[in-house]
Amino acid sequence: RMSAWKGSSAAGANAAPVSSAVDPVPQASPRLRSCVQAAVEGSEAIPCALSPSARSLGTILGLAMARRTVSSVALLIDLDGTMYSPQGLLPGAAALYERLVSSHIPFVFLSNTGAKARQGVSDKLSREPFLLPGPAVDANRHVWTAADAQVQWMVDKVPRGARVLVVSGASNEFWRSMLEHRAPELVSTWTIRTSLSEAQAKRW
Secondary structure, three states: OEEEEEOOOOOHHHOOOOOOOOOOOOOOOHHHHHHHHHHHHOOOOEEEOOOOOHHHHHHHHHHHHHHOOHHHEEEEEEOEOOOEEOOEEOOOHHHHHHHHHHHOOOEEEEEOOOOOOHHHHHHHOOOOOOOOOOOOOOHHHHEEEHHHHHHHHHHHHOOOOOEEEOOOOOOHHHHHHHHHHHOHHHHOOOEEEOOOOHHHHHHO
16 A cells, blocks of 8 residues: 655755656556546545555556656555565565665655564565665654554653553563653653552552
């Protein structure tokens, strides 16, 4: 699954326009073509449910780049089922990543996992059978997971001195280390518990 949207990027006015000669893969279905065209022409992000095949991955890039300049195209890319399966990279994933890097197209890999932070995803994409060719995926620029979003929400919303009861399926070390890395001074003011007795809950 990918989303393409119209917008600006750090590349700015210096970004070179992409030639309309880019091959958009002629076998693309009318539905896929119309979805991508609407996304890159419109003012709102339009998510497109895509098959994780090489044809689909190549098509969305080809159509988007042929239509717009590099500075006005960006991609949000799901990982599991789009870039890889439990067995390894899916067809077209390596070519897609190479195209994104070489063309300087802004992109972010997204994951709804709550058990892995963005650095963990970057590490996974640096090892076989999930190894992406070329430069390592920059975790800070190109990866965002549900765990990162959850920790960022807590840092933004939970006040100093708060009492925090964490109900988590992951290990205490994982989420606590993420919180302490993101905002160590703030987190040090919280009273954090992972369980409470009935008496403790009443006192809280």
